[in-house]
Amino acid sequence: MRCFVTGAAGFIGSNLVDRLLAAGHEVVGYDNFSTGQRSFLEGAGRSAGFTLVEGDLLNPDVLRPAVAGCDIVFHLAANADVRFGTHHPFKDIEQNLIATFNVLEAMRAHGIKKIAFSSTGSVYGEAAVIPTPEDAPFPIQTSLYGNSKVAAEGLISSYCEGFGFQGFIFRFVSILGERYTHGHVFDFYNKLRNDPSSLEVLGNGKQRKSYLYVQDCIDAILIAVERADAKINIFNLGQNEYCEVNQSIGWICDRLGVSPKLSYTGGERGWIGDNPLIFLDCSRIRALGWTPKLSIRDGVVNTLEYLMANPWVLDARG
Template sequence: MSTYVVTGCAGFIGSNLVDRLLAVGHNVIGIDDFSTGQRRFLESSLKSERFRLVELDLLDIDALQRAIKGGEFVLHLAANADVRFGTLHPRRDLEQNTIATYNVLEAMRANGINQIGFSSTGSVYGEAKVIPTPEDAPFPIQTSLYGASKCAGEGLISAYCEGFGFRACVFRFVSILGERYTHGHVFDFYRSLRANPNELPVLGNGKQRKSYLYVQDCIDAILLAMEKAPEKFNVYNLGVDSYCEVNDSIGWICEALKVSPRLAYSGGDRGWIGDNPFIFLDTARIRALGWTPKLTIKEGVLKTVEFLQANEWVFGARD
């Protein structure tokens, strides 16, 4: 079996990925600075002798080089994912997304590791003119600092593939849902309804159209691509073949919680600066490898609500 390095190992996707890798017999070196990751998500993994946790900041390149020694594959998920508030702290995206990715690549090079999977985002397409959006769609003007920082990370990775013989899979996600979810619209709506079940503030007009993907389907795609991707530099959109309005998701959440709040819209066709009112990705390329998502968007939303109902401690952990 192989040894994987997972950055952001205590996060939502990262901790689920660590569990999956251990379950199939791999060794895992997990790296997290716990700025947003949760130690409780690693409770099961920490019981395995095949898991080693290293707490460090990816900006500490010397410590990072030491930490990943012995790894064979790097799955780089650590990032600042706070798209909505990017304009309030622009340097955070630069440091945690772009510079941290450079440090990961240099630490890999120092250790003779040449295979990487990278969590990018569908936000790199900005407000795409082609819907559903394929991987080779023309890149428009970047509309968020998060998307711009991820685009820069992709550029660095492709250059390392060309210059140093790396092999990479870049994953452009839609929003991910499911167990251990602690960031995004379902989290925000659930928290708001806990505080006041009679009224729900909604950014924009609720008609924003978005696609979502269940976390275990996401992990299936990542591991399949790392095994079967044919090129030196590979880019895959990850999502389902449908989308929903924010209003649809609100309806499913409220039905699950048995509440009927008054919806208080802020107005406009988007929620914040850089919010794309329509995200729908073409996933033919990853499907060609044999991947098919198992859950619909609605099922993913309901799985997320179930997790939050059973783990309300996460709201205090993220306050």
């Protein structure tokens, strides 16, 4: 296939680019480098099958010609700044919804019918059904980020119905692993690197979250695109386990050999829209033959070791 990957220089995007190239596909990577790292594409850049287009999804004049001739779009680019959504509410709408509309219109202009989209488990809000299946009733939205992803999902579904597209929508838990550039492991390690004697924890530390290793996430995406055949295919991606934030802190501190004094900001939420329990039912993707290889603990420790070996990532994203 000739694959178009948005957010190609990002955490998940760059790992996906490498996997697609290793499988023999051609890849057009698209990124504006607002948060993506050029070094993540160094290996891809040595492949004759890789083409990089530097552009913004909000600029259709660059986007439309770039996607021409591709067979499938993997749309991973987004504003992932979940915590500070209330500081700039239009940012989620612009980068997650309007950008998705531009991608869909570029596809329609060139007759490209397949799109794989990175959504989020946050679309379930504070779900009444735990573990939460894909057909759970949607609650009132509590996160601007989650709301923008719900809207983007609806837009993709409408294009599937109206223009004969085939959609693959992936509702992720938080992803961990190599090239990780934001999230709780990043934040805790960065704080402990600066001051190993103390650690501020948002909320009460009892928030329960599920996490997934990036290569397991990509395995699931590729299996779904290969094996699922419905018009609109929606999959939760996560583990059959979760951990408390305090447990994750314990694994990180054990690996670093530190015993900081923990201070909590209080309440069961770390920020507005933070869900104190995220645990998804992933039986639908498992039915296609997918099983994650790494546990949450191993994913946390592997991510920490990557950051320890690559301190430039913390400096670049600081």
